[in-house]
Amino acid sequence: MPVKKRKPKLAVWKFASCDGCQLSLLDCEDELLAIADAVEIAYFPEATRAVVRGPYDLSLVEGSITTPHDAERIHRIRRSSKYLVTIGACATSGGIQALRNFKNVNEFISLVYAHPEYIETLKVSTPIAYHVSVDFELQGCPINKRQLVELISAYLHDRKPNLPAHSVCVACKRRGTVCVMVAHGTPCLGPVTHAGCGAICPAYHRGCYGCYGPNESPQTASLAARFEALGMGHADIARAFRLFTANAEAFRHESEAHEHEA
Amino acid sequence: MARRTPKTHTPGPDDAPMLLDVEGLGRLIALLAEEGYVVLGPRVRDGAVVYDEVRRVADLPVGWTEEQAPGRYRLVRRDDEAVFGFTLGPHAWKRSLFPPRRRLWRAERSEGDGAFTIAEEPVEAPKQAFLGVRACELAAIAVQDRVFMGGAYVDPVYAARRANTFIVAVNCTQAAATCFCASMDTGPQARSGFDLALTELLDDDRHVFLLEAGTETGRSFAARLSAAPAVPEDVAAARAVVARTAEALTRTLDTDGIRDLLFGNLDHPRWDEVASRCLACTNCTLVCPTCFCSTVEDTTDLTGAVAERWQTWDSCFTMDFSYIHGGSVRKTHRARYRQWLTHKLASWIDQFGTSGCVGCGRCITWCPVGIDLTEEVRAIRESADIPPHTTSANQAQAGR
Numbered sequence: 001m002p003v004k005k006r007k008p009k010l011a012v013w014k015f016a017s018c019d020g021c022q023l024s025l026l027d028c029e030d031e032l033l034a035i036a037d038a039v040e041i042a043y044f045p046e047a048t049r050a051v052v053r054g055p056y057d058l059s060l061v062e063g064s065i066t067t068p069h070d071a072e073r074i075h076r077i078r079r080s081s082k083y084l085v086t087i088g089a090c091a092t093s094g095g096i097q098a099l100r101n102f103k104n105v106n107e108f109i110s111l112v113y114a115h116p117e118y119i120e121t122l123k124v125s126t127p128i129a130y131h132v133s134v135d136f137e138l139q140g141c142p143i144n145k146r147q148l149v150e151l152i153s154a155y156l157h158d159r160k161p162n163l164p165a166h167s168v169c170v171a172c173k174r175r176g177t178v179c180v181m182v183a184h185g186t187p188c189l190g191p192v193t194h195a196g197c198g199a200i201c202p203a204y205h206r207g208c209y210g211c212y213g214p215n216e217s218p219q220t221a222s223l224a225a226r227f228e229a230l231g232m233g234h235a236d237i238a239r240a241f242r243l244f245t246a247n248a249e250a251f252r253h254e255s256e257a258h259e260h261e262a
Numbered sequence: 263m264a265r266r267t268p269k270t271h272t273p274g275p276d277d278a279p280m281l282l283d284v285e286g287l288g289r290l291i292a293l294l295a296e297e298g299y300v301v302l303g304p305r306v307r308d309g310a311v312v313y314d315e316v317r318r319v320a321d322l323p324v325g326w327t328e329e330q331a332p333g334r335y336r337l338v339r340r341d342d343e344a345v346f347g348f349t350l351g352p353h354a355w356k357r358s359l360f361p362p363r364r365r366l367w368r369a370e371r372s373e374g375d376g377a378f379t380i381a382e383e384p385v386e387a388p389k390q391a392f393l394g395v396r397a398c399e400l401a402a403i404a405v406q407d408r409v410f411m412g413g414a415y416v417d418p419v420y421a422a423r424r425a426n427t428f429i430v431a432v433n434c435t436q437a438a439a440t441c442f443c444a445s446m447d448t449g450p451q452a453r454s455g456f457d458l459a460l461t462e463l464l465d466d467d468r469h470v471f472l473l474e475a476g477t478e479t480g481r482s483f484a485a486r487l488s489a490a491p492a493v494p495e496d497v498a499a500a501r502a503v504v505a506r507t508a509e510a511l512t513r514t515l516d517t518d519g520i521r522d523l524l525f526g527n528l529d530h531p532r533w534d535e536v537a538s539r540c541l542a543c544t545n546c547t548l549v550c551p552t553c554f555c556s557t558v559e560d561t562t563d564l565t566g567a568v569a570e571r572w573q574t575w576d577s578c579f580t581m582d583f584s585y586i587h588g589g590s591v592r593k594t595h596r597a598r599y600r601q602w603l604t605h606k607l608a609s610w611i612d613q614f615g616t617s618g619c620v621g622c623g624r625c626i627t628w629c630p631v632g633i634d635l636t637e638e639v640r641a642i643r644e645s646a647d648i649p650p651h652t653t654s655a656n657q658a659q660a661g662r
């Protein structure tokens with residue numbers, strides 16, 4: 001392997017989000033020293049106030065675009081980043097705050113804020129890839145640290161990350177979990193959801209609620225028909241597809257189809 | 263063709279079938295453990311019968327049965343204390359012969375010169391005893407034996423695990439609604455491939471197991487169980503129970519000319535219809551006891567000092583499976599479902615000389631949307647573009 005002359009500069013940026021994905025990086029206790037050894041943490045306000053000027057080799061971007069200011073800021077970040085990777089449901093799909101996309105945001109503002117006139121926001125919450133080109137998307141709400149470490153390792157050693165986009169079911173079956181949908185009749189988004197979490201929810205007898213967003217070929221209409229057969233009404237089906245990744249295309253279409261039926 | 267060579271097990275005089283009571287079954291489990299085997303068998307967990315370690319009869323699903331239908335499985339209480347009064351759950355024995363995930367090798371870079379040393383992965387093959395292997399599952403193991411050990415390249419881990427596996431078969435005393443072993447000529451009577459076979463006999467008067475040996479090892483174990491010898495009536499009773507099970511099978515798959523039927527109908531509209539339902543979720547392939555596909559993942563640690571190669575179960579339903587330079591070959595659900603069905607039921611015959619389906623019905627039950635391969639074949643057969651036997655099958659097409 002060619003020895004890198006200088007440590008690559010890593011930056012972590014925040015947009016509209018809860019900070020949970022950035023915390024996954026700090027949560028890498030065992031690996032954190034190795035990461036700090038391999039990269040120069042140049043910009044990461046959540047962890048350190050020290051700021052190293054750009055350009056940056058690897059930018060991790062958390063959060064969605066919800067304000068006119070952010071819509072401009074992301075272009076500056078893109079320009080100063082060699083690789084830009086979005087992390088988490090907000091950055092990759094618009095996040096839970098994209099629920100506004102299905103309603104009139106001004107109604108929310110007037111209900112939530114004492115002085116709505118101070119609020120400057122966009123009508124919709126959009127993923128980063130809607131605004132700039134993105135080199136890789138890391139799914140999850142939040143992302144998991146194992147995947148983050150894999151992504152950084154792959155970047156450091158110029159290889160493709162092992163982050164497959166197949167269904168959550170693959171993980172269920174590999175770990176031997178009994179399918180909650182077949183054995184218990186519990187609606188589960190696993191068959192249309194992007195793997196990566198390790199199939200945590202079904203292992204605790206819960207249906208997957210799709211926090212990693214749609215998988216590589218989500219056949220949502222067929223799964224929704226099954227949910228109906230299991231006794232779910234249209235309103236509940238619409239809600240099932242409208243959670244943390246509500247604005248991801250396949251899930252948005254499915255929830256809208258059932259909203260109109262309901 | 264689809265039939266596998268029937269090595270019918272004819273109980274001879276030296277076979278001396280025996281009768282084991284429930285305590286005797288406990289002695290068998292204890293004896294296997296004493297001889298150093300990890301005993302794996304059916305257990306109730308999370309609402310299903312799965313295969314896991316068992317230490318005593320009470321660990322088995324005593325008094326349980328199940329209802330199965332396409333996309334549906336429910337455990338149900340029995341009104342008796344039958345030990346093997348259920349059929350198949352989501353686990354197949356392949357989990358213990360062909361592990362879902364294992365490391366193939368690990369390489370370390372030495373500090374000074376940067377040279378790599380590759381550490382061969384030790385072959386992990388514990389002595390294991392499978393308790394409760396059904397006839398269709400014996401057939402599935404035989405199919406995988408062929409796949410992993412039958413050619414020029416033998417999978418060393420599978421072969422080592424297989425050599426260390428002791429098999430106690432159980433003849434089915436009932437069938438699930440999803441079973442179709444008779445169509446595939448694999449069951450319900452266990453004919454070969456076991457060390458010992460049990461048939462449960464439960465009525466008002468007695469609760470015993472007819473114990474028959476299939477190998478020398480099996481015979482030597484049976485001899486140490488101090489079981490009572492069986493009389494011909496016991497053997498007849500056991501055969502009768504299994505014959506009733508065969509009659510109770512409701513599902514069928516017509517395998518007549520199936521290879522040519524499928525290869526001759528690669529553009530049948532039914533493939534589009536099933537593609538609109540199929541989720542490409544992979545469940546059918548991962549529960550199937552004969553599916554053998556795997557992928558490898560290469561990993562490095564953060565420092566670059568350690569690299570590893572892992573093998574994991576894979577499925578023809580993922581996009582990565584057919585990924586070659588430039589993209590996936592089988593992008594559509596139609597292409598992926600057709601690959602699964604034509605491989606399983608048609609090209610498998612060319613490849614391994616048997617069908618890839620043993621009629622266990624797992625793919626029917628554990629498909630989240632209840633897609634039933636017997637229905638798919640029936641639909642194609644009923645409206646086949648080209649009748650079977652008249653096509654010059656172009657099997658190369660099947661892969662597309």
Ligand code: SF4
Pocket residue numbers: 168169170172173177178179180181182188189190191199202207208543545630
């Ligand atoms: S529990 Fe959900 S994710 Fe797991 S196999 Fe069943 S449908 Fe798939």
Ligand code: SF4
Pocket residue numbers: 546549550551552606618619620621622623624625626635
């Ligand atoms: S194809 Fe289905 S029925 Fe046939 S062996 Fe596989 S899981 Fe069982």
Ligand code: SF4
Pocket residue numbers: 539540541542543544545546547579628629630631632633
């Ligand atoms: S046939 Fe069923 S189990 Fe198989 S991939 Fe399609 S939906 Fe999943």
